[in-house]
Structures are given as C-alpha cells and as structure tokens.
Amino acid sequence: MNAPLALAAxxxxxxxxxxLPVARPIIRFERVEKTYAARRGHPPVTALADISLDVPEAAxxxxxxxxxxxxxxxxxxxxxxxxxxxxxxxxxxxxxxxLAETALRRERRSIGMIFxxxxxxxxxxxxxxxxxxxxxxxxxxxxxxARVEPLLDLVGLADKRxxxxxxxxxGQKQRVGIARALATRPRVLLSDEATSALDPETTDQILxxxxxxxxxxxxxVLLITHEMxxxxxxxxxxxxxxxxxxxxxxxxxxxxxxxxxxxxxxxxSALTGQSLPPQxxxxxxxxPGDNRAAVLRxxxxxxxxxxxxxxxxxxxxxxxVNIIQAQVDEIAGAPFGVIVISVPGDAPTVAAVRNAVxxxxxxxxxxxxx
Ligand code: ADP
Ligand code: MG
Numbered sequence: 219m220n221a222p223l224a225l226a227a228x229x230x231x232x233x234x235x236x237x238l239p240v241a242r243p244i245i246r247f248e249r250v251e252k253t254y255a256a257r258r259g260h261p262p263v264t265a266l267a268d269i270s271l272d273v274p275e276a277a278x279x280x281x282x283x284x285x286x287x288x289x290x291x292x293x294x295x296x297x298x299x300x301x302x303x304x305x306x307x308x309x310x311x312x313x314x315x316x317l318a319e320t321a322l323r324r325e326r327r328s329i330g331m332i333f334x335x336x337x338x339x340x341x342x343x344x345x346x347x348x349x350x351x352x353x354x355x356x357x358x359x360x361x362x363x364a365r366v367e368p369l370l371d372l373v374g375l376a377d378k379r380x381x382x383x384x385x386x387x388x389g390q391k392q393r394v395g396i397a398r399a400l401a402t403r404p405r406v407l408l409s410d411e412a413t414s415a416l417d418p419e420t421t422d423q424i425l426x427x428x429x430x431x432x433x434x435x436x437x438x439v440l441l442i443t444h445e446m447x448x449x450x451x452x453x454x455x456x457x458x459x460x461x462x463x464x465x466x467x468x469x470x471x472x473x474x475x476x477x478x479x480x481x482x483x484x485x486x487s488a489l490t491g492q493s494l495p496p497q498x499x500x501x502x503x504x505x506p507g508d509n510r511a512a513v514l515r516x517x518x519x520x521x522x523x524x525x526x527x528x529x530x531x532x533x534x535x536x537x538x539v540n541i542i543q544a545q546v547d548e549i550a551g552a553p554f555g556v557i558v559i560s561v562p563g564d565a566p567t568v569a570a571v572r573n574a575v576x577x578x579x580x581x582x583x584x585x586x587x588x
Contacts, residue, residue: 241274244406244438245296250305252291265291267462269305278432278439280453280470282446282485288462289442293408296440297329298322309406327355330399334411336391338383344370345379348397355402369397373427389420396427400435407432409441413448425451446485450474450549458482470549475517475581494558494585498542502586510587512563513542514571517581518555528557531574537561563587
C-alpha cells in the first residue's frame with residue numbers, strides 16, 4: 219500500500235532546505251556569559267548563561283523571549299554597550315568585547331540599531347536625525363545630503379524630510395529610525411523590540427520594510443521580540459531564550475513545524491491556528507486507552523502547503539480522518555499550513571498514518587488522545 223504514496227511524494231521544503239549551503243556566520247556568540255555585578259542590596263544577576271549562537275550572513279535571526287529573559291543584554295553585547303563576563307562575541311570576525319573605546323566607536327558604524335521608542339532627537343527634522351551619525355563620523359555636508367536623501371526615499375519618507383518627530387506617526391518615526399541606522403552603511407542591523415510600540419498594521423509595514431532593506435542592502439539582522447507574530451513575519455531563523463539560555467534554535471519553518479521546548483510551544487500557542495479548540499484541549503490525555511482517537515498535528519510547508527495530502531492518506535490507508543482544525547498561514551513570506559486531525563487511536567493505525575505522512579516529507583506529531 220505504500221507504492222502509490224511513494225509515487226505521489228512531493229519534494230518538501232524540508233529536504234530542499236537541508237541541501238542549501240550554510241551561510242557564513244556574521245554575528246557569532248561563543249559560550250557567552252554575562253553576569254551583572256551585585257549592587258546595593260541586590261545580588262549579582264546572571265543575565266546570560268552559556269550562549270552559543272550564529273547569525274548567518276544576509277539572514278534575519280529573531281530571538282524571542284519573555285521580559286527579563288536576557289534579550290536586551292544579548293543585543294547590547296553585539297554593539298559593545300555591554301562586555302561579556304566570559305566567552306566571545308564576534309561581528310564579521312571582529313571580537314567586539316575586546317575592542318578599546320575608539321576602535322569600538324568605529325566598529326559601531328558597521329552595526330546599525332533600531333529601538334522600541336525610536337530614540338529620535340525632538341529638535342532635529344527627519345533629515346537631521348538620519349544625518350546625525352554621519353555628522354558624528356565627520357562626513358562632509360554635501361556627501362551627507364547625497365546619502366540621507368536616498369535613505370529617506372528607501373524608507374518611504376521623502377516627503378517628510380523636513381518634519382520634526384512630533385509631526386510624525388509612530389510608524390514614520392520608526393522609518394526615520396531605520397534610515398538613521400542605515401546611514402553609516404552597516405553590514406549588521408540590530409533591532410530591540412522595534413515594533414513593540416506600534417499597532418498591528420503599522421507593525422506589518424515596518425516588518426515588510428525591514429525585509430526589504432535587508433534584501434536590498436544584504437544586511438545581517440539580529441532582532442529581538444516577545445511576539446511570535448514578529449518572528450513569523452520576518453525571521454529566517456529563530457532562537458528562543460528563557461532564563462538567559464537559548465532553549466531552542468533553528469530555521470523558523472522547522473521550529474514552527476516541530477517545536478520541542480515548552481517555552482517555544484507556549485509562544486506558538488499565542489498565534490492563531492497553533493492552539494487546540496477548548497473542547498478538544500480539555501479532554502486531551504497522553505494515554506491511548508480503549509476507543510480513544512489520536513489527535514495529530516500535521517504541518518505543511520513551502521509550495522506543498524495546500525496539497526490534498528489528507529485525502530490521499532485517508533483513501534490509501536482507508537481510515538477515518540476528522541479534521542479538527544485547519545489553517546494556512548505564512549512564515550517569512552512562504553506558505554505554512556497546520557492541520558489537526560483525529561484518527562482511530564490504536565497503535566498500528568497511528569503508526570501507519572504517521573508513516574504515510576512522513577513519507578510525504580511532512581511532519582506529524584501525536585498531540586494526545588481524546
Ligand atoms: P529582556 O530584554 O529580555 O527583558 P534584559 O536583558 O533586559 O532582559 O535583562 C535580563 C536580566 O538581567 C534581568 O533579570 C534584568 O533585571 C537584569 N539586568 C539587565 N540589565 C541590568 C543591569 N544593568 N544591572 C543589573 N541587572 C540587569
Ligand atoms: Mg529588553
């Protein structure tokens with residue numbers, strides 16, 4: 219009964235991804251620990267413990283974690299605002315933790331950063347804010363003009379050139395922040411909760427802009443967030459940070475398809491389509507038991523997200539498949555579907571269904587039994 223399935227098997231994005239060459243890491247954390255010294259009445263805080271993490275060239279790596287997980291510390295280590303207690307952080311081979319102040323200031327020109335609250339100067343226009351890092355770097359006025367105007371154009375603010383921050387919306391302010399971060403032509407862009415102060419629609423526009431500038435300028439981006447929706451919209455890779463440790467890391471697709479750590483699962487459950495309907499969730503048990511049905515989560519990725527896989531499985535295995543939930547979504551611009559089904563819960567049937575799904579290079583996970 220396997221032969222027709224084998225003939226029908228599509229090439230999934232998982233197998234395509236596995237043959238892609240691995241890009242060179244641009245930002246690299248090697249066994250990094252960061253402990254803040256004790257202060258009056260406060261014990262020392264280990265904000266980061268044993269962090270090893272690579273951001274590949276021209277990729278967007280999203281780091282997601284709850285408040286206090288160590289995200290801001292992680293990003294501040296990259297531009298040298300904090301020094302590691304041990305371990306090494308390199309940016310394109312340069313050990314940023316070891317740089318003296320002058321060298322660090324020069325290195326920061328190749329590392330742009332954007333912030334949650336934009337950090338614009340109220341008394342400078344959009345043009346003046348974008349020009350600031352160039353003025354500090356001693357770039358002549360004519361060249362500043364020649365560089366700032368195309369940047370304002372790139373972020374869609376050519377007509378707001380002479381506006382002050384108070385005259386701009388949140389999204390426009392963040393566009394100024396992005397143009398300013400790009401003024402010194404960095405190779406690396408750091409984003410610390412850059413969309414957390416924006417409404418959902420503006421967030422989508424800013425995230426789309428980040429993807430655009432990343433591709434046009436071949437940037438390597440490290441962004442931190444507490445929202446899985448941000449990861450889903452832009453990140454090629456994701457790292458989940460919890461209590462100062464990376465608990466899970468991988469291509470966003472694969473982490474969404476096969477989350478392993480409870481923290482990752484809980485972030486995913488906040489996204490629509492990732493949590494079970496309550497009437498199923500309340501009855502779900504880990505034990506198979508008599509006459510129980512097995513609940514499976516199947517993830518469809520890449521161009522096969524809409525393949526009629528289920529009907530094929532159902533027909534070929536001659537088992538009843540009930541669809542509990544189905545959703546087709548997008549991750550970093552590519553289709554991604556999640557279907558939750560129930561099938562008869564006896565071990566041979568569950569094994570046959572899983573086997574059939576996995577032969578199609580899709581992942582099937584048994585969530586439990588009802
Ligand atoms: P996040 O950005 O994920 O909210 P942070 O990196 O800001 O997390 O903080 C991680 C931990 O380090 C928290 O327990 C925080 O209180 C502590 N921390 C951050 N900055 C300092 C500091 N300058 N001095 C002492 N403790 C700090
Ligand atoms: Mg923070």
